[in-house]
Amino acid sequence: MKQEGITETKLRLLSNITGAFRPGVLTALVGVSGAGKTTLMDVLAGRKTGGYIEGDIRISGFPKNQKTFARISGYCEQSDIHSPQLTVRESLIFSAWLRLSSDVDSTTKMVGDD
Amino acid sequence: MIHSPHSAAQACSKNCPNSFCPCHVLWISSRDNSRPKGLGFRVLDQFDKQAKTVFNVCFSCLGKLQSFVEQVMDLVEMKSLEFALVGLPAISGLSTEQRKRLTIAVELVANPSIIFMDEPTSGLDARAAAIVMRTVRNTVDTGRTVVCTIHQPSIDIFEAFDEVCITVFLPFLKKFQQPM
Numbered sequence: 001m002k003q004e005g006i007t008e009t010k011l012r013l014l015s016n017i018t019g020a021f022r023p024g025v026l027t028a029l030v031g032v033s034g035a036g037k038t039t040l041m042d043v044l045a046g047r048k049t050g051g052y053i054e055g056d057i058r059i060s061g062f063p064k065n066q067k068t069f070a071r072i073s074g075y076c077e078q079s080d081i082h083s084p085q086l087t088v089r090e091s092l093i094f095s096a097w098l099r100l101s102s103d104v105d106s107t108t109k110m111v112g113d114d
Numbered sequence: 115m116i117h118s119p120h121s122a123a124q125a126c127s128k129n130c131p132n133s134f135c136p137c138h139v140l141w142i143s144s145r146d147n148s149r150p151k152g153l154g155f156r157v158l159d160q161f162d163k164q165a166k167t168v169f170n171v172c173f174s175c176l177g178k179l180q181s182f183v184e185q186v187m188d189l190v191e192m193k194s195l196e197f198a199l200v201g202l203p204a205i206s207g208l209s210t211e212q213r214k215r216l217t218i219a220v221e222l223v224a225n226p227s228i229i230f231m232d233e234p235t236s237g238l239d240a241r242a243a244a245i246v247m248r249t250v251r252n253t254v255d256t257g258r259t260v261v262c263t264i265h266q267p268s269i270d271i272f273e274a275f276d277e278v279c280i281t282v283f284l285p286f287l288k289k290f291q292q293p294m
Binding site: 015016017019021022023024025026027028029030031032033035036037038040041044045072073074075076077078080081082083084085086087088089091092093095096099100 | 182183186187192195196197198199200201202203206207208210213214216217218219220221222223224225226227228229230231232233234236250251254257258259260261262263264265267272274275276277278279280281282283284
């Protein structure tokens with residue numbers, strides 16, 4: 001690209017984005033191909049580690065801390081990657097085992113599920 | 115609809131029906147002066163304390179997870195498939211749509227307050243997409259926040275969403291902003 005006269009070393013993928021996702025609400029992120037939907041979501045979920053991220057992300061008004069945010073967020077990728085040899089139940093238990101607190105006694109019930 | 119961040123945050127604090135719901139407002143801003151004030155913050159930590167199943171020492175941890183996993187399976191409507199092998203994509207085992215629901219379930223067992231989904235309905239036919247959207251809707255109805263990217267949604271899928279954020283190319287935006 002430099003040979004073709006582009007002198008900048010950084011490429012801006014997203015610019016001037018402001019918005020809020022309300023709690024308990026299903027929000028669609030809509031845009032044409034290449035508009036940066038996935039990039040935006042990767043940045044919000046903390047999956048983009050390379051490059052430069054400017055601006056701020058807040059959770060309920062508090063600055064996002066990736067360590068705690070990773071504990072309260074989930075991310076379903078576009079490609080479904082699962083172990084073919086496991087059953088559905090085993091897949092879920094495996095995930096729960098890895099991702100829930102080791103104090104599983106207290107995590108037997110889902111919040112908001114009566 | 116592109117939200118004014120301040121009003122959206124205020125609307126959220128008003129609309130939150132359940133004081134115990136796992137509520138978070140995800141706040142993104144490219145400016146620092148638009149910070150919301152006086153908004154509640156509640157982490158999803160109100161777990162019910164119920165654990166009965168114990169297998170043996172080795173599997174006790176696993177046993178206690180069972181009832182939790184059971185609830186997640188009910189939520190994604192995969193109870194009947196619980197002992198089905200996942201298999202290889204397009205060769206054996208679960209269908210694309212069932213795999214998608216399994217992906218959602220795998221995230222759900224981590225008990226998140228907010229879930230991001232990257233094009234959950236892409237590559238699915240209308241019926242399969244509707245089933246996946248029903249799962250997503252069930253997830254939202256537990257009080258969680260869900261953010262999906264979506265591409266060319268059909269009207270049935272589009273109507274399942276509560277809110278829409280649109281990302282646009284700046285040149286397009288400038289074109290619309292020009293006076294007629």
